Amino acid sequence: MAVKVKIPVPLQRLTQGKEEIEGEAGTVMSLINSLDQKYPGIAERISEGGRIRRFVNVYVNEEDIRFLKNEETPVKDGDVVSIVPAIAGGCLHYYIRGRS
Amino acid sequence: MGFVKGLKCRECGRGYRIDPIYVCEFCFGPLEVIYDYEGIKRVITKEKIESRPRNLWRYKELLPVEGESTSALDTGFTPLVRADNLAKILGVKELYLKDDTVAHPTLSFKDRVVAVALARAKEFGFDTVACASTGNLAHSVSAHGARAGFKRFIFIPASLEKSKIIASLVYEPNLIAVNGNYDEVNRLCSEIANKYNWAFVNINIRPFYAEGSKTQGFEIIEQLGWCVPDAVVVPCASGSLMTKIWKSFKEMKEVGLIDEVNTKVYAAQATGCSPIVTAIKQGIDVIKPVRPQTIAKSLAIGNPADGYYATKVISESGGYGEDVSDEEIIEAMKLLAKTEGIFAETAGGVTLASAIKLIKDGRINKEDKIVLCITGNGLKTQEALTGHTIEPYYIEPNLDSFEEALKRINY
Numbered sequence: 317m318a319v320k321v322k323i324p325v326p327l328q329r330l331t332q333g334k335e336e337i338e339g340e341a342g343t344v345m346s347l348i349n350s351l352d353q354k355y356p357g358i359a360e361r362i363s364e365g366g367r368i369r370r371f372v373n374v375y376v377n378e379e380d381i382r383f384l385k386n387e388e389t390p391v392k393d394g395d396v397v398s399i400v401p402a403i404a405g406g407c408l409h410y411y412i413r414g415r416s
Numbered sequence: 417m418g419f420v421k422g423l424k425c426r427e428c429g430r431g432y433r434i435d436p437i438y439v440c441e442f443c444f445g446p447l448e449v450i451y452d453y454e455g456i457k458r459v460i461t462k463e464k465i466e467s468r469p470r471n472l473w474r475y476k477e478l479l480p481v482e483g484e485s486t487s488a489l490d491t492g493f494t495p496l497v498r499a500d501n502l503a504k505i506l507g508v509k510e511l512y513l514k515d516d517t518v519a520h521p522t523l524s525f526k527d528r529v530v531a532v533a534l535a536r537a538k539e540f541g542f543d544t545v546a547c548a549s550t551g552n553l554a555h556s557v558s559a560h561g562a563r564a565g566f567k568r569f570i571f572i573p574a575s576l577e578k579s580k581i582i583a584s585l586v587y588e589p590n591l592i593a594v595n596g597n598y599d600e601v602n603r604l605c606s607e608i609a610n611k612y613n614w615a616f617v618n619i620n621i622r623p624f625y626a627e628g629s630k631t632q633g634f635e636i637i638e639q640l641g642w643c644v645p646d647a648v649v650v651p652c653a654s655g656s657l658m659t660k661i662w663k664s665f666k667e668m669k670e671v672g673l674i675d676e677v678n679t680k681v682y683a684a685q686a687t688g689c690s691p692i693v694t695a696i697k698q699g700i701d702v703i704k705p706v707r708p709q710t711i712a713k714s715l716a717i718g719n720p721a722d723g724y725y726a727t728k729v730i731s732e733s734g735g736y737g738e739d740v741s742d743e744e745i746i747e748a749m750k751l752l753a754k755t756e757g758i759f760a761e762t763a764g765g766v767t768l769a770s771a772i773k774l775i776k777d778g779r780i781n782k783e784d785k786i787v788l789c790i791t792g793n794g795l796k797t798q799e800a801l802t803g804h805t806i807e808p809y810y811i812e813p814n815l816d817s818f819e820e821a822l823k824r825i826n827y
Binding site: 326361364369370371372380382383401402 | 427
């Protein structure tokens with residue numbers, strides 16, 4: 317069993333279309349770095365300089381990591397981590413593309 | 417012809433062409449409109465602005481529209497009221513109220529942002545406009561959209577008060593009452609925006625919509641005789657209005673209409689929903705979301721989209737923030753009405769009550785030129801004052817009864 321990570325639509329291009337992938341237990345930050353080995357490029361979309369990007373929300377088992385230990389929040393096998401772009405007040409879970 | 421150069425991510429700086437988009441594809445930061453300030457500087461003058469109609473399009477060079485705005489979207493240029501009665505009570509020298517309680521046509525500052533959003537939506541070629549709202553925004557999109565000839569979809573929580581629903585229904589939009597709370601309405605709207613090619617003013621049109629707030633700041637400067645105030649107190653919901661007022665001051669300097677910006681900006685929130693002020697008081701820029709619990713419903717955003725940028729405005733300008741209780745909000749609403757004759761919504765009470773505290777604590781200097789932003793009309797949310805006003809004198813239809821009442825009044 318590993319950590320389950322839910323990927324938002326705009327990052328699924330990097331996960332070959334997968335909505336859910338698996339990562340290694342540790343901390344939120346080490347988890348994200350571990351994802352990058354299998355899905356190159358994904359870490360820099362979510363984080364910069366070891367910090368989660370300001371407009372990306374991360375939830376561990378539906379709890380916002382800002383209420384836990386931020387990047388240092390521990391994640392263990394079986395936990396569910398959701399990565400959600402914090403658009404329009406943080407309550408929108410879908411990413412809207414403009415017309416092309 | 418316009419001076420809009422494009423869109424730019426506020427976080428990572430990536431550039432985008434002008435499109436109905438609002439999130440950076442790379443880092444998910446918000447997109448912002450950028451202008452050719454050098455070009456604007458060459459053509460704009462105080463005299464030129466002053467010669468134009470008294471609405472927000474007099475600042476068109478600094479707004480994100482390309483062509484001539486449609487006359488259907490006439491709003492802005494609300495009074496800047498010198499509030500000497502209130503100033504005396506607060507013990508300050510020079511106090512002004514930017515009075516958007518009389519914004520045309522729906523009595524709140526949302527008329528500014530909606531006018532700009534709809535003008536841009538027309539240029540993008542949309543025929544349908546939409547929003548999720550619990551009040552002022554719904555009224556404004558319904559009204560402006562009617563006059564400008566758009567199909568309109570307004571999404572509200574079904575549990576909304578009857579009076580607010582009627583104030584939208586009268587314009588006959590497609591009013592969709594969703595069985596869910598505001599967050600759920602919002603989430604649904606983002607799905608709908610993804611599927612239908614509509615202009616959601618506060619979703620895919622947001623970078624343009626938000627720019628409309630700058631006009632409140634431009635007007636303050638012009639109405640003060642082309643100078644900035646020393647202090648401006650702004651109510652915060654998402655934090656967007658405050659960041660845009662600050663931007664408007666800096667832009668006026670950038671294009672050479674004023675020499676200096678030495679204004680301190682102050683944030684006002686209700687204690688029951690004060691994520692921005694909490695961060696300001698703690699001296700941090702991390703916004704912890706809260707569950708709102710306040711009578712100031714138009715400010716009740718627990719997870720403010722522009723909260724981070726709002727804290728930056730405070731630190732950059734050297735201002736501060738204050739939060740106030742529901743009782744203080746009501747007292748301030750009444751004080752504003754009985755001293756200056758302005759009936760503001762609860763947000764106005766938040767602004768005044770916060771200003772009173774900031775002055776008392778010496779955060780705002782009593783010698784300062786102070787502007788309070790009053791953003792919406794109290795007639796729409798009268799229930800907030802139920803049980804908190806004085807009572808009428810009930811009399812019989814004869815002179816004796818009246819004179820009996822006069823004695824009680826101590827006339």
